[in-house]
Amino acid sequence: MILYWRYLIPALLLALSGLAAWFLPSALVVLAPLSLIALWDFIQTHHTLRRNYPLMARVRWIMEDLRPFFQSYIVQGDLEGRPFSHQERALVYARAKGDLDSHPMGTELDVYSDEYDWLGHSVVPREEAPESWRLDIGGKDCSKPYSSALLNISAMSFGSLSANAIEALNQGAKIGDFAHDTGEGSISRYHRKHGGDLIWELGSGYFGCRRVDGDFDPDQFAEQASDDQVKMVEIKLSQGAKPGHGGVLPGEKVTEEIAEARGVPVGKTVYSPAAHSTFSTPIELMEWIAELRDLSGGKPTGIKLCVGQPHEVMALCRPAPRGHGFGQGDD
Ligand SMILES: Cc1cc2nc3c(=O)[nH]c(=O)nc-3n(C[C@H](O)[C@H](O)[C@H](O)COP(=O)(O)O)c2cc1C
Structure with a gap:
């Protein structure tokens, strides 16, 4: 079968080129380059697929390139597709352009599926639903609690x-009155431009508050965290995409602006260690959280983690109530 393709395509193209040269010379514009490509594929010894299937192998790659588009525009239904369906994207585009974001004549969703959430009618509905739902974050030890959007x-x-x-997200946060988490790359000038509320995230690289050796610097932290735009502080313990690996930012990506935000030298590769250097036990973590809260002038300080081991969460919960300002329990 392979042999068949190997000879067939170049032979066919050469024959067609010969006929075209005789009867329809203008067709040579297409046939001649195709014949040359097929011949080249036939002769070369670098790529097996092209040698066995001259020209046709390339058609396959073209189809592979086009596959996502066929899939998205022709094969997939409006409600399929990950992470966002066509319908969800269309809704975002319509709202961003100020276009109509709904269409009449009923829903296309399967409202009888088990996952479908719905609001039930009532003859005695409650009237005092708040205009906007918000959550107060910060216990008695936070002198600057934050009223957070959901x-x-x-x-x-x-x-x-x-x-x-970054600018677009922060401006969105400002307009919509919700908060923008900086991520572990710290606060850049683009986070500050529109003044949207910030949650400052600290990863194990302590960007924006690190010493030259990469350790946490309380003074730099206090200075930046006391900025009024920073509403809360978040310690990143782990993240789904990087389980226990830390991170590397290659030197060529460390531009002047990134270096300025992170407090690292321009053009030099930066490593985020797999684990934090400020604590090594759950109790030390709780103490550090309390320290950050105080250094920030009393702002809510929390953790982000991706749970790998349930016992690790239990270990974190246990020391929390013991006088570290995280609850009222005995133990
Ligand atoms: C481009 C990008 C950058 C991210 N950077 C960080 C980060 O700096 N710190 C962090 O904790 N999570 C980071 N995440 C993870 C997100 O905060 C979030 O946890 C993750 O995308 C899962 O949520 P989702 O399912 O809504 O996407 C990043 C995600 C993306 C897509």
């Missing part, structure tokens, strides 16, 4: 996102 922007660093993206 939906906020999750942590994505400047560096993993462009300056324009």
